[in-house]
Amino acid sequence: MSETVDLPWVDEPVELAEAVEMIARADEEDEDVIEDVSARVDKLQRRIERLEDGSDAECPSCGSADDVYKSGIGAAKLASKGALSEKNATALNRESHVCLDCRESFTPSPD
Numbered sequence: 001m002s003e004t005v006d007l008p009w010v011d012e013p014v015e016l017a018e019a020v021e022m023i024a025r026a027d028e029e030d031e032d033v034i035e036d037v038s039a040r041v042d043k044l045q046r047r048i049e050r051l052e053d054g055s056d057a058e059c060p061s062c063g064s065a066d067d068v069y070k071s072g073i074g075a076a077k078l079a080s081k082g083a084l085s086e087k088n089a090t091a092l093n094r095e096s097h098v099c100l101d102c103r104e105s106f107t108p109s110p111d
Contacts (some may be wrong), residue, residue: 057108059099067100074098074105 004013014022014075041059058065069077071092077100078084088105092098 006019015065028067057097060103060106060108062099062102064099064101068097069096069100071096071105074100078103 003016005016006013007019019049028055056065057068059068074097075089075092076086078088078098088103091105096107098105
């Protein structure tokens with residue numbers, strides 16, 4: 001008689017050799033899922049970075065580079081705070097970047 005073991009996801013005891021095989025298969029499947037999820041997370045993080053990236057622009061008004069965003073993201077951040085007025089929306093439409101430290105919009109020089 002061969003030895004049987006209980007696996008939490010199987011209702012009945014299974015033979016040891018079969019249990020080892022089931023665990024190995026589950027481990028491979030889990031690894032595939034983990035790789036897929038990790039790839040999706042990496043892709044989403046890159047998309048977020050591209051959206052938020054102020055292209056390392058420095059604000060010409062206050063010199064800050066920490067809170068500089070492309071205009072669309074800056075507008076969304078201002079809107080989420082209830083601070084997007086018609087005046088600053090118009091300014092954001094004219095310029096490519098915004099500094100949320102001093103709330104000035106600008107287009108960095110290509111230098």
